[in-house]
Amino acid sequence: MLYIFCPHCGLRSQNEFAYGGDATVKRPELNKEISDQDWDNFVYLRKSPRGKHLELWHHISGCRQWIKVERDTSTHEIFKTYKADELTE
Amino acid sequence: MQKYSVFSLIKNAFSDHQNWEVAWKDPTPKKEYDVIIIGGGGHGLATAYYLAKEHNITNVAIIEKGWIGGGNVGRNTTIIRSNYMHDDNALFSEFGMDLWRKMSQDLNYNVMFSPRGIINLAHSDAQMNAYSRRGNSMRLNGIDAVLLNREEVQKLIPMADFSDNVRFPIFGGLMQPSAGTARHDAVAWGYARQADSMGVDIIQNCEVTGFDVTNGKILGLRTSRGDIKAKKVGLCVAGSTNILAEMLNMTLPIETHLLQACVSEPVKPLLDHVVTFGAGHFYCSQSDKGEMVMGGDLDGYNSYSQRGNLPTLQHVLTEGIAMFPFLSKLKMLRTWGGIMDMSMDGSPIIDKTHIDGLYLNCGWCYGGFKATPASGWTFAHTIAQDRVHELNAGYSLNRFNTGDLIDEKGLGTKTWIS
Numbered sequence: 252m253l254y255i256f257c258p259h260c261g262l263r264s265q266n267e268f269a270y271g272g273d274a275t276v277k278r279p280e281l282n283k284e285i286s287d288q289d290w291d292n293f294v295y296l297r298k299s300p301r302g303k304h305l306e307l308w309h310h311i312s313g314c315r316q317w318i319k320v321e322r323d324t325s326t327h328e329i330f331k332t333y334k335a336d337e338l339t340e
Numbered sequence: 341m342q343k344y345s346v347f348s349l350i351k352n353a354f355s356d357h358q359n360w361e362v363a364w365k366d367p368t369p370k371k372e373y374d375v376i377i378i379g380g381g382g383h384g385l386a387t388a389y390y391l392a393k394e395h396n397i398t399n400v401a402i403i404e405k406g407w408i409g410g411g412n413v414g415r416n417t418t419i420i421r422s423n424y425m426h427d428d429n430a431l432f433s434e435f436g437m438d439l440w441r442k443m444s445q446d447l448n449y450n451v452m453f454s455p456r457g458i459i460n461l462a463h464s465d466a467q468m469n470a471y472s473r474r475g476n477s478m479r480l481n482g483i484d485a486v487l488l489n490r491e492e493v494q495k496l497i498p499m500a501d502f503s504d505n506v507r508f509p510i511f512g513g514l515m516q517p518s519a520g521t522a523r524h525d526a527v528a529w530g531y532a533r534q535a536d537s538m539g540v541d542i543i544q545n546c547e548v549t550g551f552d553v554t555n556g557k558i559l560g561l562r563t564s565r566g567d568i569k570a571k572k573v574g575l576c577v578a579g580s581t582n583i584l585a586e587m588l589n590m591t592l593p594i595e596t597h598l599l600q601a602c603v604s605e606p607v608k609p610l611l612d613h614v615v616t617f618g619a620g621h622f623y624c625s626q627s628d629k630g631e632m633v634m635g636g637d638l639d640g641y642n643s644y645s646q647r648g649n650l651p652t653l654q655h656v657l658t659e660g661i662a663m664f665p666f667l668s669k670l671k672m673l674r675t676w677g678g679i680m681d682m683s684m685d686g687s688p689i690i691d692k693t694h695i696d697g698l699y700l701n702c703g704w705c706y707g708g709f710k711a712t713p714a715s716g717w718t719f720a721h722t723i724a725q726d727r728v729h730e731l732n733a734g735y736s737l738n739r740f741n742t743g744d745l746i747d748e749k750g751l752g753t754k755t756w757i758s
């Protein structure tokens with residue numbers, strides 16, 4: 252069982268959360284010429300690192316806010332959590 | 341190589357089975373190979389075998405970080421099937437079914453292929469319609485498919501929950517009678533033994549630490565047992581694909597996720613088929629030892645840990661008990677996890693890369709084991725001929741760029757949702 256610190260609610264079990272994937276992926280800017288490669292990068296390509304991974308979680312059975320979690324993908328250690336709009340280190 | 345037969349068994353019985361030849365050698369890496377396959381799992385071993393057998397390329401090494409067969413080929417639920425709707429998947433898998441049927445003879449190794457049939461249960465009229473469509477697509481591609489109604493399913497698996505007050509009543513199911521199971525370790529060992537006998541070096545406990553790429557061409561590998569030169573290199577590393585891709589400065593449409601499986605204590609024979617629950621993600625078969633072999637959802641977040649988390653296991657087994665209530669009486673014998681290379685459309689990649697001499701085999705998601713022979717066969721062709729075979733032409737790396745996705749389940753890029 253993972254325990255995730257929600258910046259809004261405090262420490263909660265993973266059962267309250269839904270996973271949202273890699274948080275470092277950036278949508279290409281609107282109203283600009285976007286190459287196929289840029290779309291490809293955004294929609295499909297993922298680093299999926301072994302080690303530190305910044306990811307989105309949705310506190311769906313809690314405050315329903317999206318948060319960012321920095322977690323190790325091989326040990327599951329959670330280093331830090333952020334509000335969705337908070338700048339990460 | 342010593343041929344395995346009933347006569348060799350009797351002969352060796354007289355010497356207390358002390359004089360069997362080793363099944364494969366433990367060679368020191370040579371300075372250079374024509375082809376190096378990274379990953380001594382089912383797909384890597386099969387690739388080396390077909391390189392030697394079909395293309396007469398025997399100066400080949402398999403580099404394995406751990407021991408052969410210790411990854412996903414030893415961690416799956418041994419299901420073999422070709423019940424796909426899309427042509428690319430269906431034709432590829434059905435080609436594989438032929439190889440499965442001949443495998444024990446071909447490898448002189450009993451892989452215990454058991455075509456016991458797979459039944460996908462349907463729990464609504466809409467799902468029956470969808471299965472009818474899938475079954476028809478399968479039959480158009482020459483794959484056996486039978487649509488079963490509720491009564492027909494009840495005859496085959498009477499122990500399923502056919503009571504009236506269930507949340508997901510069984511409406512019927514889609515069956516592929518020729519699907520089945522095989523002994524997964526035997527598949528790895530059989531391919532290893534034959535590949536070794538044809539001159540392939542199986543190098544275990546050898547970790548790849550880097551690649552030598554110059555002017556867009558692969559020249560060799562750096563490993564924990566020294567540098568090795570190679571004209572061609574094939575990646576067959578499933579859940580570790582992204583780790584190697586990072587060394588190559590490549591970003592792939594792959595995420596690594598953890599999938600668990602488990603077996604119950606052994607019980608008397610009661611389940612003759614592989615059965616999947618249609619209202620969630622759970623599947624079950626009974627091994628030759630009597631254990632119920634079960635699996636289901638991914639743990640649901642990127643993971644390289646090779647061990648599972650209890651909430652997912654609990655969820656999966658809740659579905660299992662909804663399908664087969666008797667499972668609640670059984671004790672769990674073992675649970676384990678493997679790391680899956682989840683591709684962004686749910687279909688694999690077997691292709692060349694932008695680096696000359698570097699070939700990629702990944703993205704197997706939930707279905708790597710059954711693809712072992714067809715994957716090895718087509719990957720060997722792709723490496724040997726430096727071009728894809730028509731069977732794996734659809735499994736291209738650039739389909740995510742061109743839009744020619746093979747999204748069998750229509751899940752999109754949220755690879756962890758099942």
